[in-house]
Amino acid sequence: MSAADEGQSIGQLVASATAEMSALVHDEIALAKAELRQDVKRGLLGSGAAIAAGVLLLFSLPVLSFAAAYGIHNLGLGLAWSFLIVGGAYVLLAVALVGWAALKFKKIKKSEGAQKSIASAKESAAVLSKVKPHPRELEDGATERPAVEAVPRSTV
Template sequence: MSAADDGRSLGQLVASATTELSALVHDEIALAKAEIRQDVKRGAIGSGALIVAAVLVLFSLPVLSFAAAYGIHNLGLGLAWSFLIVGGAFIVLAALLGLAAKVVLKRIEPPRKTIASAKESAAVLSSVKPHPRAVTDGADARRGVDMDKPAAVTRS
C-alpha cells in the first residue's frame, strides 16, 4: 500500500481499483480503435492507388496491342495477320493465367481447426440442459406486463 492509501477503507480501495481498471480498459479500447482507424485509412489509400493502377493498365492494353500489331505489320506481315498474332498471344496468356489460378485455387483447404473447434463446442453444448423456468400465469414478473394482453402503443 502506498502512503495515500493508508487512511482508506477496503471498500474505497476496491472502488478505486475498479475505477482505475475500468479507465485502463477504456484507454486500451480507445487505443485499439485508433490503431484500427489508422490501418483502415492506410488500407483505403493503398486500395485507391491499386484501383488507379489497374485502370491505367486497362487503358494501356489497347494502345499497346495496336502498337504490337503495327510493329509486327512493319516487319512485313499483313495487318490482319499481325492483329491475329497479338490476339492469339492474349489468348495464350489468359490460358496460362487460368491454369495458374486453377492450381492455386486447388490448394485452398477448408478451415480444419475452426471446424474442429466448432464441432467440439457443439458437442459440449449439446450435453447442456437448460434450467427449468418457473411457470407464470402469463405475466412477466420483471416488467409487470401481462403477455396475454396486447400492449398499448405509445407514440412520442
C-alpha cells in the first residue's frame, strides 16, 4: 500500500479499483477495435487482388491473346495451337493471382489477437460485475455509501 492510499477508507479503495478496472475494460475494447480494423484492411487487400485478377482477365485477355497467338503462329505453329498456348498462359496467371488473394485471406483467420482481447475484456467485465463496495455503518446506526469518483475514459 502506498503512502497516498493509507488515508483512504476501504470503500474508497474499492471504488478506485473498480474505476481502474472499468478503464482497463475500455482500453481492451479499444484494442479489440484496432485489431479488427487491421483484419478488415487485410480483407480489403485480398479483395483488391481478386478484383485485379478479374479485371486483368476481362480487359487484356482478348487483345493480348490475338497478338500473342499471331506471334506464335509466325514461328511456324498452327493457328489453333497458338491460341491454345496463349489461353493456357492467361489461365495460369489468373490462378496465381487467386492464390495470392487466398494467402491474404488466410492471414485474417490466423489473427487471434482480436479474439484474445475480446475474451479478456469479457473476463474483466465479469470481475467488475461481482465487485460491489459495501456500505459502512456510522456511529449513529445509519449506513454510508462510499463515494465513487469518476475516472475519465481513455481515448485509445
